[in-house]
Amino acid sequence: MGTYEDVFRASTEDPEHFWLKAAEGIDWDVAPRRALDSSGAPFYRWFPDGRLNVCFNALDRHNEAGRGQQPALVYDSPVTDTRRTYTYAQLRDEVAAFAGALAGLGVGHGDRVVIYMPMVPEAAVAMLACARIGAVHSVVFGGFAPRELALRIDDAAPKVVVSASCGIEGKRVIAYKPLLDQAIELAAHKPQKSVILQRPQEPAELGTDDLDWADLVADATPADCLPVAATDPLYILYTSGTTGKPKGVVRDCGGYAVALHWSMGAVYDVGPGETMFTGSDVGWVVGHSYIVYGPLLAGATTVLYEGKPVGTPDAGQFWRVAADHRVKTMFTAPTAFRAIRKEDPKGTLTADHDLSGLRHLFLAGERLDPETYHWASDLLGIPVIDHWWQTETGWPIVANPVGIEAAPLKPGSPTRPLPGWDVRVLDALGEPVPAGVDGAIVVKLPLPPGALPTLWNDDDRFVASYLSAYDGYYLTGDSGHIDDDGYVFVMGRTDDVINVAGHRLSTGSMEEALAAHPDVAECAVIGVADELKGQIPRGFVVLKAGSDREPGEVEAELVQLVRERIGAVASLKDVTVVAALPKTRSGKILRKTMRGIADGHDEPIPSTVDDPRVIETLRPVLRRADRTP
């Protein structure tokens, strides 16, 4: 492949040739003759004349290549005490059957299917089944509440929803069906049918519009792969923006397949027959790209793990999974390692497992703090690779591409931009900053294949959110710097999006929830540093004049309200009633100042402050920030 510099230069000097060459790793029904169509800039289309089916590339072609008996997906569920292996032949058959079932319900090319499921193999089967018949899936993370699910149902307007009777969260069984029913009740768009996977832990009562997964599949005629345009959407994945309305990131078929397939070798060093374990959830982009599509496109074996890093039943589960399935590459979020370290600081539980097959640990989803990096690195004795990317980008922007050439690591940096990503750091006026100086991290357009072409049904919001701040650049929303060696350091967000245990959440949507309480006059939610989750949200509310409610009572109601409206995933457990919120003279709440004080920084008070006494009164309340809920 050459050195990192060679490969990076090839991708910038002749991107057309570079990506057409990478496209040879994919089986096309009509091979693309062009890589990039810029005629609609700033809307770019990759492989505009290509046709393919992503499911065929993930499953059928490996069967046709004679590897049908190789494990494709291993389901490892300590919470149900289940281990099940699907070979490529078995997974193809399951997917073809469910694709036939969906087709039987009238789901066809371009129709949307919302998938709201726990970490069971059927979630991956449903995703691949959609891809097989050209339908567009939209997976919604199980930790979201009915209202969030309803927002996504209304935006995606699915013909069918696929769900399960329950999920298992540690030792708790969470009934999903009532949540789905509430969401459909709340949504203006009504899906025609819901397909429910009945799980023995808590079967659901089915209504007239509900179908039992097993019955449906038993009667289905398996469906073949439908070739679609490379530019057709494969999925929509919603992510938090600064407002309560989530953004529907669109993923195309051709660009995504090419980029993921390329990344599996170049970044993760995983090839056919090798095993990757990504400890995340199929509801996140990490799950889409590196539990489901990436490993299968590469002909590798993927581990789908239903459990937690700790408590199901112990902090040795990741090591057990790695040893039992002879994992070569493990990928998870730093918060998972912080949880393991908290339970087993000396890492003694590794001793029970043979980890000799483990070559690399990749971490992403939030900033990798140097302590966690050193702990994991010393414990495992393998390269621990921080890498940086986003739901929007679909695959890593900055990483240490060990499949090309491993660069020396610098703790605190995810290393250098990957081929295809022209990363710059700009100041507020759009001028490049010198090496080592912080600014807004942007990517020069066009983005490489696999990155979002637009937002679902909302080209204007795509432009407004990502392309309007700096002409010709994609705004990542992260700030940081690039050092003299070209290493990128990502320091934090430039907007009100926070990252809680690797979950990207909008403080704006939490504020909307708090403001819905009848006693709340105004509110602010900020993300403060947390040892385990990286950040946690804290809420501050001012009660309406004349409210005679006990503050403690209202605080408890507000915690519950956010849980009900957004979901447990929001992790808002700390709401405080205060007399006033600090504001500028124009009435803007000084959230950044509040955050700085809460994190213990020597935060300057802005000259625009309306009443400095409000900050002084709030200071001791904010300084309670370092507690873990």
Ligand SMILES: CCC(=O)SCCNC(=O)CCNC(=O)[C@H](O)C(C)(C)COP(=O)(O)OP(=O)(O)OC[C@H]1O[C@@H](n2cnc3c(N)ncnc32)[C@H](O)[C@@H]1OP(=O)(O)O
């Ligand atoms: C690079 C691009 C990206 O950034 S994509 C996003 C990458 N992020 C990730 O992969 C997420 C990494 N984090 C995790 O996997 C989890 O936080 C880990 C580390 C496993 C810890 O999980 P847990 O102990 O449940 O804490 P949490 O903060 O995630 O959960 C908060 C509350 O939500 C609940 N929850 C979680 N998942 C679900 C689910 N699928 N269905 C229903 N509920 C769920 C948790 O039980 C928890 O609830 P509670 O507050 O304890 O009652």
